[in-house]
Amino acid sequence: MQYSDKVLDHFMNPRNMGEIEDATTSGTVGNPVCGDIMKMDLKIVDNIIVDAKFKTFGCGSAIATSSMATEMIIGLTTDEALDVTNKAVAEALDGLPPVKMHCSVLAEQAVKKALESYYIREGLMTPERAKKFAILGQCEHEENYEHCGCSDE
Amino acid sequence: MNSTFEERMRESVNRPRIYFDHAATTLPRPEVIDTVATLLKESYGNPSSFYQEGHRAAELLEDARARIAACLDVHPEEIFFTSCGTESDNWAIKGTADAHRRRGRHIITTTIEHHAVLHSMEALEREGFDVTYLDVDHRGILEPEKVREALRDDTILVSVMMANNEIGTIQPIKVIGSICREAGVLFHSDGVQALGAIPVYPNELNADMMSFSGHKLYAPKGIGLLYKRKGVRIDRLIDGGAQEKRQRGGTENVTYAVALAKALEMSLADMEKESKRQTALRDRLIHGVIERIPHTKLNGHATERLPNNANFSFEFIEGESILLFLDKFGYACSSGSACTSASLDPSHVLLAIGLPAEIAHGSLRVTLGIDSTDEQINHFLIDLPLIVERLRDMSPLYSDYKRGVLPSLIPEEGSLDLEIAGGYGWSS
Numbered sequence: 148m149q150y151s152d153k154v155l156d157h158f159m160n161p162r163n164m165g166e167i168e169d170a171t172t173s174g175t176v177g178n179p180v181c182g183d184i185m186k187m188d189l190k191i192v193d194n195i196i197v198d199a200k201f202k203t204f205g206c207g208s209a210i211a212t213s214s215m216a217t218e219m220i221i222g223l224t225t226d227e228a229l230d231v232t233n234k235a236v237a238e239a240l241d242g243l244p245p246v247k248m249h250c251s252v253l254a255e256q257a258v259k260k261a262l263e264s265y266y267i268r269e270g271l272m273t274p275e276r277a278k279k280f281a282i283l284g285q286c287e288h289e290e291n292y293e294h295c296g297c298s299d300e
Numbered sequence: 301m302n303s304t305f306e307e308r309m310r311e312s313v314n315r316p317r318i319y320f321d322h323a324a325t326t327l328p329r330p331e332v333i334d335t336v337a338t339l340l341k342e343s344y345g346n347p348s349s350f351y352q353e354g355h356r357a358a359e360l361l362e363d364a365r366a367r368i369a370a371c372l373d374v375h376p377e378e379i380f381f382t383s384c385g386t387e388s389d390n391w392a393i394k395g396t397a398d399a400h401r402r403r404g405r406h407i408i409t410t411t412i413e414h415h416a417v418l419h420s421m422e423a424l425e426r427e428g429f430d431v432t433y434l435d436v437d438h439r440g441i442l443e444p445e446k447v448r449e450a451l452r453d454d455t456i457l458v459s460v461m462m463a464n465n466e467i468g469t470i471q472p473i474k475v476i477g478s479i480c481r482e483a484g485v486l487f488h489s490d491g492v493q494a495l496g497a498i499p500v501y502p503n504e505l506n507a508d509m510m511s512f513s514g515h516k517l518y519a520p521k522g523i524g525l526l527y528k529r530k531g532v533r534i535d536r537l538i539d540g541g542a543q544e545k546r547q548r549g550g551t552e553n554v555t556y557a558v559a560l561a562k563a564l565e566m567s568l569a570d571m572e573k574e575s576k577r578q579t580a581l582r583d584r585l586i587h588g589v590i591e592r593i594p595h596t597k598l599n600g601h602a603t604e605r606l607p608n609n610a611n612f613s614f615e616f617i618e619g620e621s622i623l624l625f626l627d628k629f630g631y632a633c634s635s636g637s638a639c640t641s642a643s644l645d646p647s648h649v650l651l652a653i654g655l656p657a658e659i660a661h662g663s664l665r666v667t668l669g670i671d672s673t674d675e676q677i678n679h680f681l682i683d684l685p686l687i688v689e690r691l692r693d694m695s696p697l698y699s700d701y702k703r704g705v706l707p708s709l710i711p712e713e714g715s716l717d718l719e720i721a722g723g724y725g726w727s728s
Contacts, residue, residue, distance in 0.1 A: 202699060
């Protein structure tokens with residue numbers, strides 16, 4: 148299994164790693180039992196994501212996808228950020244090994260988890276938007292794999 | 301002033317790579333490589349052929365067998381060449397099951413065996429065999445009395461590895477072997493990691509069968525051994541010609557058999573000296589890592605372990621990312637993290653010694669060899685703390701711990717012998 152140069156670059160030199168002291172919202176997804184957990188802090192002004200920072204416990208691709216996801220959503224409106232899919236994150240990294248695709252799901256979930264609580268708190272959740280959060284109900288492992296240890300815990 | 305992470309990463313480019321994964325495989329010794337090169341050129345005959353080239357190959361093969369037998373203090377007829385340790389394990393286990401299934405269908409093994417053993421057991425379970433998997437303690441040691449308690453009238457085989465490939469724990473094989481012999485049950489031991497590192501004499505160990513592999517002791521990949529005591533009857537695994545006394549088909553790999561004999565002789569000649577040397581390096585590494593890196597535990601037994609094996613868990617971080625940085629810094633190591641396995645499961649060995657998954661994910665295995673030096677350990681003891689610190693800075697678990705909202709499972713001062721009860725209590 149070999150990572151692309153871009154994955155290694157984002158792993159070795161992660162962008163936007165850290166925490167936002169006065170974050171508008173944040174989302175934590177994953178589980179230490181499964182070996183990955185991702186926390187995403189967002190600073191939102193006028194519905195625009197002006198800053199994003201992450202902290203990730205996990206493998207190289209979990210860290211790289213977190214980093215890439217923050218780069219992709221900064222400057223977008225919250226609604227635009229909802230359309231940043233895990234596939235787009237993986238493609239921006241020049242692809243991930245198939246066994247690592249679930250890590251990109253985690254990145255999408257972390258952004259959505261943060262946005263979900265933002266919409267709910269601000270009273271902005273609409274049925275249309277709610278549809279976009281379906282991914283949060285899934286275990287990122289189950290979607291891709293039969294043998295996820297998560298379901299046994 | 302201490303070097304920074306970035307400085308050390310840059311400097312590492314000018315340094316030769318440091319290979320710390322000898323439990324995975326080893327670089328063949330130069331003398332072994334010479335043997336292989338010479339034989340490939342000069343002795344390509346098939347040992348079964350009736351002309352001079354064949355006779356010469358047969359002589360070389362039997363000479364290699366005799367030399368290996370002498371190293372193990374057994375009879376040459378008790379040594380069988382295979383393609384690898386995995387084949388030897390498969391053959392010993394499935395061959396015994398097939399030959400003795402009318403007598404019984406119960407087999408005993410442990411939860412920390414190599415997959416070559418565990419997956420052979422699972423294959424037999426699908427055929428209706430009943431397998432008992434004995435637990436080890438938190439240091440990875442099997443209490444021999446557990447074997448006695450598990451024995452039944454229909455038990456046909458006990459298989460317990462001599463030394464574990466991940467945590468290096470050495471089992472009380474001699475005692476386990478005598479319990480089996482007393483009960484009249486065949487005893488197999490996977491000695492792949494042990495041979496060449498610690499004394500292995502199947503007769504002394506009361507073992508009926510033992511599996512070995514060439515490439516773990518500075519011979520090439522593609523050659524393994526099965527020791528099978530005279531009179532022990534097992535079925536064939538590889539059907540074919542009349543090679544290996546009709547018990548294992550396939551043209552013999554004469555070149556690699558000779559290479560293995562050479563490598564084994566050299567390892568044994570060096571063993572006393574190397575074992576002392578590597579144990580000293582290992583212990584300096586273990587104590588150095590635990591002193592320098594907070595929240596670190598040693599996995600396995602502090603003393604009953606292979607001279608070359610160290611295995612650690614670093615809390616709050618994940619193993620694959622440690623390996624990636626180590627690779628970048630010039631080191632080849634291994635981890636029991638799920639993320640480094642194709643199955644995405646954390647190491648069954650680390651789970652079996654009671655580590656919660658979140659701690660098993662953050663494991664690192666360092667295995668030394670004849671090419672390992674004090675200077676390499678010095679470098680490692682500078683670089684590893686920087687890497688762990690870098691990853692902890694990225695870890696939300698570590699910030700939670702720092703904020704006091706997450707407990708630590710491994711105390712800050714670390715431990716050589718820690719039993720962990722339960723994880724963070726996270727549920728998914």
